[in-house]
Amino acid sequence: MNIVFMLGACAVTPKNLDSQQAGAENHFLRLVHATNLDASVIGKIELMDDEAHSVNILQQQFFSRGDLLKLKIQSMPEFDGLYTINSQGELELPFSQSVVALHKTRSQLIKEIQKRLYDSEWFATDNVFVELSLVHMSSIDVSVYGAVFNQGRVTINSKPALKASEVIQHEAGTYASGRDLVAAISAAGGIRPDADLFRVIIKRQGRYFSANLEQLISGAGYGATPNLVHGDQIFVMSNGAEDTSLIRPSQITPPGMRVQMSNLTAPALSNAQSAIGADATRLPYGSSLLDAAVSANCVGGTHQANASRSILLITRHYGAKEQIVIRRSINQLLAGSSDYSVNPYLMPNDGVACYDSKFTNIRDVARGIGELFGPVILGGIL
Structure with a gap:
């Protein structure tokens, strides 16, 4: 019985795994998928004549539901005490009608209370002395759209509500940095590099x-x-192109990120054997594909056997849902690490x-053929 084996060079990864065909001769850049958001918002913007005055308005503290x-x-003294702005945005005063407090400043709400007491004939004059202070700021819901990683509705300044006994000692004033524009953008995953x-x-x-966040x-x-x-509602406009200077940790970008990793290269049969744990998949924002290759233990080993390993990047263009696949060899990443x-x-x-190197791939194919036909050959000899 004669058995003839023919082994050809096996590719490390099929060519069709590289959906962008971004091989050694092609470079990859993420594109920005435009939506009708920019045009619809820009077409309706009615900015104030004095932009500085507009910014000053946004710096004021306005009351919100739950404050x-x-x-x-x-x-x-029957009016003295702690009051919570209800779900309709109103301040419920005893023996009087409710006062709208939502979107009002402290001075505006004091004037509204004075007017309401005078109209209710509690005082003969509108010169009523009212002391009002904010002692606890509630969480609020806002919506963030545009060039952020997770568009949609977010809750900011989410903290456990204080009991009355815990805040009664506060004479006046409070502050919460978790109820500003930075907190909202952070809750939406941070800005994208095209923001x-x-x-x-x-x-x-x-x-x-x-607002200018530059x-x-x-x-x-x-x-x-x-x-x-x-x-x-917050709209982060896109400039239509990737700006790599924004790809670094900051107050409005992600401090870190989770990257899915798979390394089943020989001799590992699972990610655990490749030492890919929870810590390995958490990378600082601004990490590159080479950083992920090192974290996934895809770099190193015997040079002649492992230097030609390759790695796939599964990602998306900005604003797109479809996944794209990019292939790079380890040697290519090392040679172009700064590009x-x-x-x-x-x-x-x-x-x-x-993915394993070509050497390892051929060796494992030959080993598999040997394991499959070895008993047959041995039986024929015997």
């Missing part, structure tokens, strides 16, 4: 305001962050997979 207020009225930081739009009660990235000076109220079009940056929830 806890401390109220004192001269000569009327236009000079065009961050806030919509409140039908009015549009523009200083949060450049560090050039200090810019006050706009405060938000319940129901605000991000060869060694692309990773984005949150990207995936990477390691």
Whole structure:
């Protein structure tokens, strides 16, 4: 019985795994998939004539639903106490009609209370002395759209509500940094690299305001962050192209990210054997494909046998749902480590997979054939 074996060179990964055909001769850049968001919002923006005045308005503290207020009225101790703005945005006063507190400043609400007491004939004059202070800021719901990683409705300043006994000692004033524009963008996953930081739009009660967040990235000076109220809508405009200077940790970008990893290269039969645990899949924002290859233990070993290993990047273009696949050899990544079009940056929830080198692939195929036909050959000899 004669058996003839013919072994050919086996490719490390099938060519059709590289959906972008971004081999050694091609470079990869993420594109921005435009939506009708930019055009629809920009077409409706009614910015105030004085942009500085617009920003000043956003710096003021406005009351929102669930805020806890401390109220004192001269000569009327029955009104003294703690009040919570109800779900309709109203302040319920005893022996009087409710007062709308939502979207009002402290001075505006004091004037509204004074007017309500005078109209209810509690006082003969409208010169009523009212002391009002905010002692606890509640969580609020806002919506974030545009060039952020997780668009949609988010809850910010989410903290356990304080008991009355815990805040009664507060005479006046409170502060919560978790209810501003930075907190909202962070809750939405942070800005994408195509974000236009000079065009961050806030919509409140039908009015549009523009905010500039460029200083949060450049560090050039200090810019006050706009405060938000319940129901605000934030639109982070896209500049239509990737800006790699935004791919680094900051207040408005992700501090870190989770990257899915798979390394079943020989001799490992599972990710556990490749030492890919929870810590290995958490990378700082701004990490590259080569960083992921090192974290996944896809780099190193016997040079002649492992130097030609390859790695796949499963990612998406900005604003797109369809996945794309990019293939790089380890040698290619090492040679072009400083070129991000060869060694692309990773984005949150990207995936990477390691493939064996051509040498290991041929060796394992030959071993499998030997294990399959070895008993047959041995039986024929015997």
